Amino acid sequence: MTAEKLGRKPADTVAGAVVAGVGAAYTIVALQTPPDPSSASVIGPAVFPTLLGVLLVLGGVAVAIGGLRLRPARAKAEPAQNGGWRLWVTVAIFGAYVIAFIPVGYLLSTVAFLMGVASYFSPHKWKSNLIFAIVFPLIVLVVFEYLLRVPLPEGLLAGVLP
Amino acid sequence: MDILANLADGFASALSPINLLFAFLGVLIGTMVGVIPGIGPTTAIALLIPVSFSLDPVSGLILLCGIYYGAMYGGSITSILIRTPGEIGTVMSTIDGYEMTKRGRGGPALATAAVGSFVAGTVSTVLLMLMAPLLASVSVAFGSNVYFLLLLLALIMLSNLTGGSRLKAGIATVFGMAVAMIGMDPQAGFSRMTLGVLELNGGIDFAIFAMALFAVPEALANLTRRRREGAPQVGKVKVFMSKDDWRRSTAPWFRGTFLGFFVGLLPGMGTLGSFFSYPMEKRLSRKHKAEFGKGAIEGVAGPEAANNAGVGGGLVPLFTLGIPGSPTLALLFFVFTMYGLQPGPQLMSEQSGLIWAIIASMYIGNVLLLVLNLPLVGAFVQLLKIPDAKLYSGVLAFVALGAYALGFDLFSMGTMFVFGIIGYGMQKYEFPLAPAVIGLVLAPMLESSLRRALQISAGDPATFVDGPLAITLAVLIALVIAAPALLPLLRKGGIIATALFSRRQVTTSELENPSGDLRTPTGFGFTADDSQAGEGPQSSVPEGEAVSGGANQLQPASTGQRANDDAGDRRAED
Incomplete structure (x- = not known):
């Protein structure tokens, strides 16, 4: 136990x-x-939420202090790096998709979203990406509109789709 | 025979062609989704809840139960073939299951898992039939004080058992509870914690929260992880069992079933029976002990049966007390309430037709799983070859669609997005996600039972130690909270006791570092949802050797308790 490396966990x-x-x-x-x-x-209605808020503060402080403590460093391999900007680009595309979903309509926004993400991560396979980006939302659209009778937003295609 | 008549009615309802179709669809879709790495049963159900809402309650619940069973089997497929468990319940199957695959016996492993699930489903349906009405009649008499203590116990146990840091699991639970406070306070009659945002008056939709927390972080992590591996190589799998396989599997199936069912009865234990089953099978095996960790079929048969029987066990407290014992059962609980059904003592009497139809359909789902999925294993495995970019962008698109279908407005989708990002942050900083979902479900019940209990007792807290049942529960809660402090002492005691029995010398190093000797399967480091965080498909399960060291000295009854405490500080051992 003595020869182990010690480390902090700033995260x-x-x-x-x-x-x-x-x-x-x-x-x-x-x-x-x-x-x-x-x-x-x-x-009263304030008691339970207040209690939870205080518990969060106490728990957060305990975790923060724990992170400062020296402890045997993990022998584990470095945590799989979830690349910074790749993440933010994906999140941004996803956010844009969420915003466009209703005004642009399900079909167009989903085709664009899938094409966007798939081309971002595997740009060389544009043919299979395109097939996937068109076929997947079409199947989902048929299942939701016609089998489950859940109407999806038509957006720009309003009046064009049957 | 009232029960049999009820069950017959249930089967009649579940066997109608349309319901049969939904059971079949559920099992099929469930298996497909369950095979996707990182998407376990819980996520599968969360993703597909919006689909079920357009159906009538019986069909919708039958579909979801089918998805549940299918997804569990999907998880078994990936555990056995590529050593990637979708959720904690199938972690044990990876040990010998994957070893069997490496030795070209993946087929028998899949077969014993499916037949074991079937045996477990059959037996636990019978046990559920016998126990649920019994417990329901008893629990009607529970006061709010007892109910509050039960909920508190379930909540603490659930957040303890997810693995990783207990403190962080606790924070995640409190976070879920805090989110649950947003919206209308049913007792005071006005909204709170909404900051004046009108859309928040109705509260945060549970399905959106669950979907956001379970699916979005997983998809983002899988999309953006840098280490990209090719699709896992899986050869042709022929599903069969030899005579010898049948002979060796039969007893573990039944042992696992009973063990899993009764473990599943305990609040918060859910489907953890498999963790007790594995060491038990190893202890009991005479001829094949040496094979454990190297592809013993018993090591798959027992845990798989236990895992499935745990579902039946977990349904007992869900139906009768309204307490879900696992994240997945929490989702089912939520679906019940969406259909206007309040799980609890009254449910069994008021909605018995529906309950029995669900029980019957679970059974049918099991049968369908056996006859339809086994021949299709090869096809399901092909799903693993879909590249990550397509698979997980599809998952994200489906989450967005699900959020839309739940509220039909931008607000629902925005809520999903925000909690998805929060969930990603939680996962990255190692806060388990399942406890947050459980906290969200249980918080309103916890608060209202606390209020009612104190109102009845006129503010006297002594009501929580009033009567033998309340005292027992209060003591249990105290023990569960104090367990981490007591366990090292117990472990030292255990080593001394083992040494006394085996008359061997105890070394000082063993006493200083007890966990080194009584090592349990490291699989407990996973939770239902963070097992895959940012890791490649082949990466997640610890070496089988980790188990072989100590399982024969391990008391089955202490495994889970120890492991859950230990998961947090295990990293210190290495």
Whole structure:
């Protein structure tokens, strides 16, 4: 046990601080909850949320302090790097898709989204990407519209689709 | 025989052509989704909840139950063939299952898993039939104080058992509960924690939350991980069992079934019976002990049966007490409430037709699994060859669609997006996601039972130690919380006891580092949803050797308890 490498976990400190911050904000909002008008209740509407907020603060602080503590470093292989900007690009495409979903319509927005993500990660296979990006939403559209009778937004194609 | 008549009615309802079709579709879709790496049963159900809402309750629930069973089997397929469990329940099957595959016996392993699931499904349906009405009649008498304690116990156990840091699991639970507070307070009659946003008055939709937390982080992590591997190589698999395989599997199936069912009854234990089954089979095996960890069929048969029987066991507290014992059961619980059914003591009497139809359809789902899925294993395996970019962009597109179908507005989709990003952050910083979902489900019940109990007792907290049942539960809660402090002592005691029995010398190093000797399968480091975080398809399961060291000294009853405590500090051993 003595020869082991010691290390800190700064990621935990950051995560713990975020949790504690969220907890503090949550507690402040919870404390502003008005009391129950029917004063019969022992536990009002503010009690439980306040308790949860305080627990979040305490838990966050504990994680943050734990991250500062020296402890035997993990022998584990380095955590699989989820590449920074690749993530943000994916998130941005996904966010744009969510926003466009209703105004542009299911079919067009989904074809664009799938084509976008698939071409971003495997740009050389544009043919199979395109087939996939068109066939997948078409199947889903048929299943939802005609089998399950869940209407999907038509958007720009309103009136064009049967 | 009231029960038999009820079950007959249930079968009549479930066997109608349309319901049969939905059971079949559910099993098929479930298996397909379950085979996708990182998408386990819980995620599969969460993804497909919106699909079921357009159906009537019986068909919708039958579809979801089919998906559940199918997805569990999908998880077994990937566990056995490419050593990638979709959720914690199938982690044990990877040990000997994958070893069997390496030795060209993947077919028998898949067959014993399917037949074992069938045996477990059959027996646990019978046990469920016998126990649920019994427990329902008892639980009607539970007061709010007892109910509160039960919920609290379930919540603590669930957040303990996910593996990883207990503190972070606790924070995740509290986070889920905090999200649950958003919206209308049923007792006070006004909304809280909404910051004045009108759309939040109805609260955060559970299905959106679950979908966002289970599917989005997984898809993002798989899309963006840098280490890209080719599709896992899986050869042709012929599913069959030799006479010897049948002979060796039969007893483990039944042992696993009973063990799994009764473990599943406990709140929070869900489908963890497999973790007790594996060491038990190893202990009991005389002729083939040396084969464990090197492809013993018993090591697949027992845990797989236990895993499936746990579903039946978990349904008992769900139907009778309204307490879900696992994330997946929490989803089923949510689906019940969406259909206007309140799981709990009244459900069994008021909606018995529906309950029995579900029980019957679970059974039918099992049969369908056996006759339809086994021949199709080869086709399901082909799904693994779909490249990540297409697979997971498809998952994201489906999540967006699901969020839309739940609210038909941008707000639902935005909620999904925000919680998806939060979930990704939680996963990255090693906060388990399943406890948050459980917290969201249980928090309203926990709060209302607490309020009611204190209202009845006029604010006297002594109500929580009033009566033998309440005291027992309170003591159990105290023990579960204190367990991590007590376990090292127990472990030392265990080593001394083992040494006394085997009359061997105890070394000081064993006493200083007890866990080194009583090592359990490291699989407990997983949770239902973070097992795949950012890792390649082949990467996730610990070496089989990790098990071989200590399982023969391990008391089955202590495995889970120890392992859950240990998962957090195991990293220190290496």
